[in-house]
Amino acid sequence: MHNFWIIFKQAFMPKAKTKSFIITTVIVAAAFFLMANLPNIISVFQGSEEDGSxxxxxxxxxxxxxxxxxxxxxxxxxxxxxxxxxxxxxxxxxxxxxxxxxxxxxxxxxxxxxxxxxxxxxxxxxxxxxxxxxxxxxxxxxxxxxxxxxxxxxxMPVSFERETVSESSKSQEELSQARGLVYILIMLIYVAVIYYPNMIAMEVANEKSSRVMEILISSVSPVKHMFAKIAGVGTLGILQMLIFGLAGYTAIKTAGTDLTEGFFSVFGFSDVKIETFLFAVLFFLLGYFLYAVLAALLGSLVSRTEDVQQLMLPMMFLIIIASLIAFSGIGMPEATYVTIASYIPFFTPLVMFLRVGMLDLPLWEPLLAIAIMLATIGLLGWFGARVYRGGVLMYGSSQSLKDIRKAIRLGNNK
The missing domain is CATH 3.40.190 (D-Maltodextrin-Binding Protein; domain 2)
Known part of the structure; x- marks a missing residue:
């Protein structure tokens, strides 16, 4: 267990202290404050030009x-x-x-x-x-x-009211209140499941190319090494997302407006349920661990960092498809294809979160999706550990998923 924490710290601390991590975090946090105060900023510029207009x-x-x-x-x-x-x-x-x-x-x-x-x-x-x-x-x-x-x-204006037949539909006012937060959180989850798993794959490939991996696996098992990497980078991601969340919450609460006018009349932020935030955190964690295991598996197959991106393309396509479904579903969250996609594990973090935020779903639906994801993460973790055990010992050019079988055989013979 001591070796696990050493690798965990090695995956977390150096990256947390890098200038790129600090600068990115500060810029995104500042962007939340800028967005929250956008109506005030616009009004200032409009006021300065008022005499000429x-x-x-x-x-x-x-x-x-x-x-x-x-x-x-x-x-x-x-x-x-x-x-x-x-x-x-x-x-x-x-x-x-x-x-x-x-x-x-x-x-x-x-x-x-x-x-x-x-x-x-x-x-x-x-x-x-x-x-x-x-x-x-x-x-x-x-x-x-x-x-x-x-x-x-x-x-006399016409009397126009919206009524819904579906029990899961929200009123127009409720949709406006949830739409903005759901849109931003989907963006954050999307960026997170791309950025952090990709970081793991690059880290594993870099250790193999520099031959550091040979020293590491002589003192710690490959499986323990893989999960320590995933936990370390995951903690880094959680820390950054918490900073973003606190910055966004503070920005909304300290903004000079209620964020319901102009641009924000469509992307409202008022009176959002706490359950939306809780599900956002939960689906972020599940999505991260699902794609992190997959990224570690793929990263273990390559010996050069230049080959990582090519081998990561299948995973990237899954994330892009999930994001397209989620963003298209913002306008029609009750569509059949959105419902079906929300139970496909690789799409669930984005699509099911969209449905939770935009619809009044019975509790069993997100719980079922979470159970499917947990089962998939467990199965992928077991399979990924087998591949990782042999993959870290493979060297040479590797740009094909066919090398997975070779990695499993090598891991079994170890």
């Missing part, structure tokens, strides 16, 4: 501008409209010089018409168009001599 309105009738301004106020638009006496030629010159951003010409014929002039055609004018459409509708209603009751009925 005025829409000049040309209204020769003198009657259309008050109606237009009223409609903007009703719609709670950020557009600041100002009636101007300047000619269109002067306004166009102002746009070219940069002193004016845009201007609007209102004209009244048989119907209301408008011309929006700006330096670029990419300007967003949705709120302006909505205000003009409301003005046109009001003028048409007045022409038709509609009564006040008919006018009220005309502008």
């Amino acid at each position: 005025v829409l000049h309105v040309v209204d020769e009738t003198g009657e259309l501008f008050p109606q237009f301004q009223q409609q903007l106020e009703v719609a709670d638009s950020d557009t600041q409209a100002m009636q101007t006496e300047l000619s269109e030629q002067e306004l166009t010159e102002g746009i070219r010089e940069g002193s004016i951003e845009a201007y609007l010409v209102l004209e009244q014929g048989e119907q209301l018409s408008a011309r929006y002039v700006a330096e670029s055609a990419n300007e967003f004018t949705g709120d302006i168009e909505s205000a003009l459409q409301a003005m046109q509708t009001a003028q048409t209603a007045e022409t038709l001599e509609l009564s006040e009751e008919e006018m009220t009925s005309l502008f």
Whole structure:
């Protein structure tokens, strides 16, 4: 057991002290604070440009501008409209010089018409168009001599409610609350199951190429060496994920907004259940150990670090497929293919976590998926130990999975 802890420390401590680990951790933690305070940052920049973002309105009738301004106020638009006496030629010159951003010409014929002039055609004018459409509708209603009751009925918004038949579906509000956190945690789990197992494979291959492996396995069994590596790098990953989690939680709690407006109206972060965090940690650990054993198995087959990436491609494809299913399932978590994929062990960490976060699942479903994963990890650990025992003794070019059989035979003869 003493040898196990020596290898464990050797896998954990040097990497925890590297500049790359420290810098990456600090940058990601800072990114959480930046994202949480993004609305405040945007508002600061918008406030600094507020004086220049005025829409000049040309209204020769003198009657259309008050109606237009009223409609903007009703719609709670950020557009600041100002009636101007300047000619269109002067306004166009102002746009070219940069002193004016845009201007609007209102004209009244048989119907209301408008011309929006700006330096670029990419300007967003949705709120302006909505205000003009409301003005046109009001003028048409007045022409038709509609009564006040008919006018009220005309502008009354439609009653629209969402109902679900499935018992596992959440309301739209609950989905908005969970979507953002689920999306970010899926990203973290995805990065973790790629980065840390790949680190194990590279570490094993590097020890073989430098012949350090021959010294290590003379004093400790290959199987103990494999699991010490997995435990050491896994602890490093847990530490980094805990730092990310604490940084994200602190950022959300200390943000100046409730993260439910603008961009965050789709990726809401308010009132997320604690179970979501617990399942995130659980599926991170299960996903890590599943892919870590597979990575150690593959890493033991190569003698050069240059061959690691090629041999790791099958594992990478599994992770990529799982992520594609998970991200596509954010919009339709009840899809049949998402449900089926959530019970496939190599897809479970991402896909089942998606379903747990986005749906009200009965407890037996995630527990069944966890049981399947535990059984798969146990089976893969037993098989991986057999391959690892012989794989660490193999040298020479090895870029094929066919070498697994050779490694098992060599391990049995050891």
